Amino acid sequence: MRRTRTLAGIGIAATALLALTACNSGTPSEPATDGGDASTEPSTWFEVASDVQLEGSPTFDKMVDAGKVTIGVKEDQPNLGYLDVTTNERAGFDIDIARWIAASLGFDEEQIEYKPIASANREQAIVNGDIDYYVGTYSITDKRKEQIDFAGPYFITGQGFLVGADSDITDVKDVSDFDGKTVCSATGSTPIQNIKENYPDIKTEEYDLYSACVEDLINGKVDAVTTDQAILIGYAAKYPDEVKVVGDLFTEERYGVGLPKGDTVLLDHINTLFTDGGDIWQAIFDKNLGSSGIEVEQPAVD
Numbered sequence: 184m185r186r187t188r189t190l191a192g193i194g195i196a197a198t199a200l201l202a203l204t205a206c207n208s209g210t211p212s213e214p215a216t217d218g219g220d221a222s223t224e225p226s227t228w229f230e231v232a233s234d235v236q237l238e239g240s241p242t243f244d245k246m247v248d249a250g251k252v253t254i255g256v257k258e259d260q261p262n263l264g265y266l267d268v269t270t271n272e273r274a275g276f277d278i279d280i281a282r283w284i285a286a287s288l289g290f291d292e293e294q295i296e297y298k299p300i301a302s303a304n305r306e307q308a309i310v311n312g313d314i315d316y317y318v319g320t321y322s323i324t325d326k327r328k329e330q331i332d333f334a335g336p337y338f339i340t341g342q343g344f345l346v347g348a349d350s351d352i353t354d355v356k357d358v359s360d361f362d363g364k365t366v367c368s369a370t371g372s373t374p375i376q377n378i379k380e381n382y383p384d385i386k387t388e389e390y391d392l393y394s395a396c397v398e399d400l401i402n403g404k405v406d407a408v409t410t411d412q413a414i415l416i417g418y419a420a421k422y423p424d425e426v427k428v429v430g431d432l433f434t435e436e437r438y439g440v441g442l443p444k445g446d447t448v449l450l451d452h453i454n455t456l457f458t459d460g461g462d463i464w465q466a467i468f469d470k471n472l473g474s475s476g477i478e479v480e481q482p483a484v485d
Contacts (some may be wrong), residue, residue: 226284228466235289238445239425240448242315243288252290254281255308255317255322255441256302259392262417262471264319266299273297275417276471280337281318283463284440287456309441320413323485331441332446334453335484337464341432342374343412345419346399348427352407355430361385364406367396374409377433392416399423411436419475428477457484 237243246252256278257264264277276298285295300308303319308314309331323333344366346352350358358377362384368375370389378385388405390396396408397418408415412432419428441452468479 188446194395206359219222219320231291232285232289235287237288237448237452240452241309241381242443242446242449243443245312246288246290246315251294251296252285252288252316253296253298253318254285255314256281257319258297258299259394260320260414260417261394261421263413274471276338276467277318277320279467279471280440280464281316283467284316284318284453284456305441309443312443315443320411320438321441322436323439327441330444332442332444332450333485334442334450335439336431336437337357337440337457337459338413338438340411340413340438341434342377342409343415343428343432344430345397345400345408345415346404346406346429348423348425350427352429358382358433359384361407365442366407366409367399367403367405368409369393369396372410373434374411378409397422397426413438416472416475416477419477420472423474423476428475454484479480 202247232404235243241449256273258266258273260275260277262421265275266273279296282292282295285291298308298314300314300317300319303315305319306327309317321333323336327333329341340464344352344355344361355361359382361382363386365386365388366375366378367388367390368378370391372389375387375389379387388396388399393408393410393414394403399405400408401422412428419426440453442453
């Protein structure tokens with residue numbers, strides 16, 4: 184049975200799904216809701232498919248010839264796409280979604296090569312064939328679709344706010360609720376530009392890394408952090424006793440899987456996984472982001 188959840192206090196449904204086809208899928212076990220512990224192996228939720236045939240997909244043929252799948256990812260977003268430099272293990276919602284897709288194509292963990300790709304270089308990496316697909320808070324836009332295709336969306340998010348767990352701010356219906364307060368975000372980011380251009384009574388602080396903003400929030404040096412809510416959910420899952428996500432979404436970002444343009448066979452394969460599954464996606468969400476306290480609902484694919 185498909186499970187759905189409501190995005191409590193946020194206002195826009197968010198989420199995703201990738202599932203193995205009925206003949207090739209494993210049964211998800213109970214996930215660990217530990218915010219992204221890399222020690223929980225994806226193989227406990229799903230099996231690697233066998234005898235996969237994707238006739239007409241040049242990207243899949245390339246994977247088969249190489250004997251591996253090369254996936255573009257982020258590695259600096261806790262509980263989404265994160266590399267632990269001490270253990271060299273990758274973990275997070277996006278990482279496990281990427282693993283799930285690979286398994287549906289017949290590739291196990293040992294046959295995955297992860298490539299961290301900067302946001303500005305994602306389309307070019309796909310066009311050049313440097314990666315087979317990209318999973319990493321990648322917003323679907325018309326401009327990007329001129330160069331590449333997207334499967335999904337597998338998550339819908341938008342600009343949100345992170346505040347201290349003991350903050351008296353419990354909901355944000357209007358960004359002006361932060362008038363007189365200090366809001367932090369990454370230097371030059373769209374969310375902080377939105378604040379600076381449209382809400383002059385809000386003080387702003389900018390750092391190269393969101394983690395620096397979150398550190399200042401925990402230490403009481405700023406009143407809130409703003410960026411895509413999915414990223415904030417990741418921090419809330421990492422620091423559930425210190426911070427919380429509040430407010431409605433003030434923009435909409437639809438995360439998709441970036442694919443080479445014109446490979447409709449691979450796109451349809453992934454979208455079919457989106458449509459047919461649910462329980463495994465929920466296990467992945469609960470394991471990586473469940474401790475944030477945010478509940479979500481699976482969106483329909485485009």
